[in-house]
Amino acid sequence: MSGNKSYKSTCSYCGVGCGIIVNKDSKGNLSVKGDPDYPVNKGMLCSKGMNLNYVVQNTSDRILHPEMRWSRNHPMEQVSWDSALDRASAVFKSIIKKHGPDSVGFYVSGQCTTEEYYIINKLTKGFIGTNNIDTNSRLCMSSAVVGYKKTVGEDSVPISYEDIELADCFLIAGANPAWCHPILFRRLENHKEANPNVKIVVVDPRKTQTCAIADLHLQIIPGTDVVLYNAIARRLIEKNKIDKKFIKNHTKDFESLKEKVYETSLSSAAKICGITVNEIKKAALYIGHSMRFISMWTMGLNQSVIGVDKNVSLLNISLLTGQIGKPGSGPFSLTGQPNAMGGREVGGMANLLAAHKDLGNPEHRTQVSDFWGGKKISEKPGLTATEMFDSLNSGKLKAIWIVCTNPVVSLPNSLEVEKALKKANFVIVQDISHNSETTKYADLLLPAAGWLEKEGTMTNSERRISYLYKGVEPPGEALPDAEIIARFAQKMNFEGFDYDSASDIFDEHCMLTKYTNIDISGLSYERLKNEGSFQWPVPSIDHKGTPRLFEDKKFYTSDEKAHFNVPKHTENQSEKVSKNFPLVLTTGRIRDQWHTRTRTGKVNRLDTHIPSPYLEINGVDAFERNIKDGDIAIIKNGRGEVRVKVKFGYDIRKGVVFMPMHWGKILDNDFGRANNLTNNLIDPISKEPDFKYSAVEVIKFKKP
Numbered sequence: 070m071s072g073n074k075s076y077k078s079t080c081s082y083c084g085v086g087c088g089i090i091v092n093k094d095s096k097g098n099l100s101v102k103g104d105p106d107y108p109v110n111k112g113m114l115c116s117k118g119m120n121l122n123y124v125v126q127n128t129s130d131r132i133l134h135p136e137m138r139w140s141r142n143h144p145m146e147q148v149s150w151d152s153a154l155d156r157a158s159a160v161f162k163s164i165i166k167k168h169g170p171d172s173v174g175f176y177v178s179g180q181c182t183t184e185e186y187y188i189i190n191k192l193t194k195g196f197i198g199t200n201n202i203d204t205n206s207r208l209c210m211s212s213a214v215v216g217y218k219k220t221v222g223e224d225s226v227p228i229s230y231e232d233i234e235l236a237d238c239f240l241i242a243g244a245n246p247a248w249c250h251p252i253l254f255r256r257l258e259n260h261k262e263a264n265p266n267v268k269i270v271v272v273d274p275r276k277t278q279t280c281a282i283a284d285l286h287l288q289i290i291p292g293t294d295v296v297l298y299n300a301i302a303r304r305l306i307e308k309n310k311i312d313k314k315f316i317k318n319h320t321k322d323f324e325s326l327k328e329k330v331y332e333t334s335l336s337s338a339a340k341i342c343g344i345t346v347n348e349i350k351k352a353a354l355y356i357g358h359s360m361r362f363i364s365m366w367t368m369g370l371n372q373s374v375i376g377v378d379k380n381v382s383l384l385n386i387s388l389l390t391g392q393i394g395k396p397g398s399g400p401f402s403l404t405g406q407p408n409a410m411g412g413r414e415v416g417g418m419a420n421l422l423a424a425h426k427d428l429g430n431p432e433h434r435t436q437v438s439d440f441w442g443g444k445k446i447s448e449k450p451g452l453t454a455t456e457m458f459d460s461l462n463s464g465k466l467k468a469i470w471i472v473c474t475n476p477v478v479s480l481p482n483s484l485e486v487e488k489a490l491k492k493a494n495f496v497i498v499q500d501i502s503h504n505s506e507t508t509k510y511a512d513l514l515l516p517a518a519g520w521l522e523k524e525g526t527m528t529n530s531e532r533r534i535s536y537l538y539k540g541v542e543p544p545g546e547a548l549p550d551a552e553i554i555a556r557f558a559q560k561m562n563f564e565g566f567d568y569d570s571a572s573d574i575f576d577e578h579c580m581l582t583k584y585t586n587i588d589i590s591g592l593s594y595e596r597l598k599n600e601g602s603f604q605w606p607v608p609s610i611d612h613k614g615t616p617r618l619f620e621d622k623k624f625y626t627s628d629e630k631a632h633f634n635v636p637k638h639t640e641n642q643s644e645k646v647s648k649n650f651p652l653v654l655t656t657g658r659i660r661d662q663w664h665t666r667t668r669t670g671k672v673n674r675l676d677t678h679i680p681s682p683y684l685e686i687n688g689v690d691a692f693e694r695n696i697k698d699g700d701i702a703i704i705k706n707g708r709g710e711v712r713v714k715v716k717f718g719y720d721i722r723k724g725v726v727f728m729p730m731h732w733g734k735i736l737d738n739d740f741g742r743a744n745n746l747t748n749n750l751i752d753p754i755s756k757e758p759d760f761k762y763s764a765v766e767v768i769k770f771k772k773p
């Protein structure tokens with residue numbers, strides 16, 4: 070190819086979903102810049118997005134050919150695609166014949182395109198006959214999904230980024246957008262700078278960079294969120310700062326909520342949360358006086374054993390104040406991954422069906438299986454992320470196919486995950502590079518095409534669907550994930566996988582959404598390429614998309630009302646701290662790294678911000694343990710230990726320690742892997758793990 074070429078795409082890191090222009094010069098060198106015309110970022114990019122070209126161009130660790138080993142004692146050897154997929158289909162057929170379809174499972178990623186997600190779901194649920202297909206999005210958004218379903222009847226984020234510039238009050242809970250959703254934060258920061266009267270409340274046990282623009286920081290004790298939101302609700306009711314007309318006409322179960330929140334006085338709530346009564350009153354005052362209020366949240370609420378309770382208690386505040394379905398108002402869960410939302414649209418989880426249809430509804434199951442022309446879809450929900458690895462350990466699940474994710478570093482209780490993979494009869498890993506710690510457990514390694522090497526679509530946090538152009542050829546024999554799955558399905562003799570292109574898969578997905586609440590039957594690749602991105606629903610070919618839901622105050626519940634939900638648990642249900650393990654470990658993300666560093670780890674300049682894993686500890690806790698800033702500490706509990714440098718200060722609550730989750734093995738040891746310490750508890754409904762609360766002890770490391 071000669072001459073300069075430009076391609077439009079969307080950043081493949083976080084759920085903000087910034088528009089990118091990739092330029093390819095005559096020598097094939099790539100450069101990237103923010104797309105000034107893209108409504109999300111208006112030309113801005115953060116450090117990760119700005120360096121995406123280096124990730125694509127650094128192919129040194131890429132998997133270039135299918136690799137296979139005949140037994141665990143044999144080394145991997147290069148094989149052809151045909152041999153690789155023959156082996157995969159032979160092993161899957163034999164295991165399914167002997168143990169049934171529920172003995173195999175697929176574990177995929179919020180970084181897959183919608184088309185990839187769609188086809189893997191179709192294969193698993195519609196043809197293999199199991200619902201054992203789950204995703205690493207389970208680790209970030211599943212509590213929010215349940216919260217929305219219980220409140221507005223469906224997994225539906227009601228608002229858009231453009232609402233940020235219209236709001237006058239924000240409550241940011243369990244999120245650090247300054248580092249984890251940087252461009253969204255920049256919009257927020259600019260808005261606050263231009264309108265100093267805008268109030269921002271941040272709820273977080275750590276004083277993060279996001280607090281720099283906060284009018285009020287509620288530094289609560291981890292796990293006490295529900296008590297706080299109930300207390301704010303009580304104060305709003307007491308002060309008559311609620312929207313009675315909206316509550317009467319458009320909601321259900323207000324009285325049950327009122328009764329619940331009146332059980333706890335503000336002073337008791339303040340004591341439980343570790344803050345002052347005045348702070349609760351101030352938060353309620355800001356929200357109560359606001360004309361347009363937005364709540365934003367992410368992992369701090371979702372990654373909890375009471376994640377659903379935390380979600381519904383926060384959603385209740387938007388309903389109480391009638392701050393939903395109008396400009397500048399509404400609840401806004403921020404997705405972590407670039408296509409966590411697209412995955413949910415195609416039912417990419419063990420308990421969901423395509424097009425937001427309900428797996429528990431026999432009519433919906435029949436509609437989808439008739440549409441696909443495969444098997445009857447099983448009514449039994451499949452294994453979720455952590456359940457899948459537990460089942461490998463117990464021997465119920467025999468084979469797992471892992472696509473585009475690194476569970477050895479990202480799942481909780483990592484040492485058990487490694488054990489599970491060793492125990493599995495057969496492990497397929499389909500990924501772009503060897504630098505994922507999971508690849509070493511593969512019996513079959515399949516080379517996948519990465520971002521910019523294939524076309525597809527993704528949906529960001531605000532329901533915006535964008536088209537991703539293919540700009541470069543994948544290296545070696547790497548193939549788009551959808552093509553790998555389609556070829557495998559054909560080897561399994563399944564019909565309905567003879568797609569000519571990703572566009573055919575997208576059209577099929579769009580057709581299935583017809584007459585549903587996420588109807589995108591008006592979309593096509595042609596429209597996305599010619600007219601740009603669209604926010605769903607887009608129900609006809611002349612429809613321009615839907616920036617805001619529920620403006621007619623008709624919710625997706627059967628009675629069209631929004632439902633108040635009384636949280637089942639107000640008390641935290643996490644593991645208890647003890648004399649031996651008295652500190653609470655919370656894990657999270659840092660500004661310049663992404664997930665388990667399989668991509669950001671390839672860009673040296675992203676290591677200059679924070680080059681290695683660390684432990685953040687309160688100065689008093691450090692002093693009590695004779696630990697100084699910069700010392701090496703051992704952090705341990707009954708599950709494992711890690712050894713990292715200490716960063717001490719007073720931005721974190723006493724009794725709480727923090728570690729970033731990005732690092733896996735360093736120099737052949739796993740001393741930096743935070744998930745050695747995290748626990749197996751999950752929310753009983755959303756099945757999302759409790760990453761934000763593990764009991765640990767910290768001691769100073771002394772060289773032997």
Ligand code: SF4
Pocket residue numbers: 080081082083084085086087110113114115116117118119250251252253
């Ligand atoms: Fe990419 Fe998110 Fe940064 Fe935007 S904010 S450039 S989507 S990582």
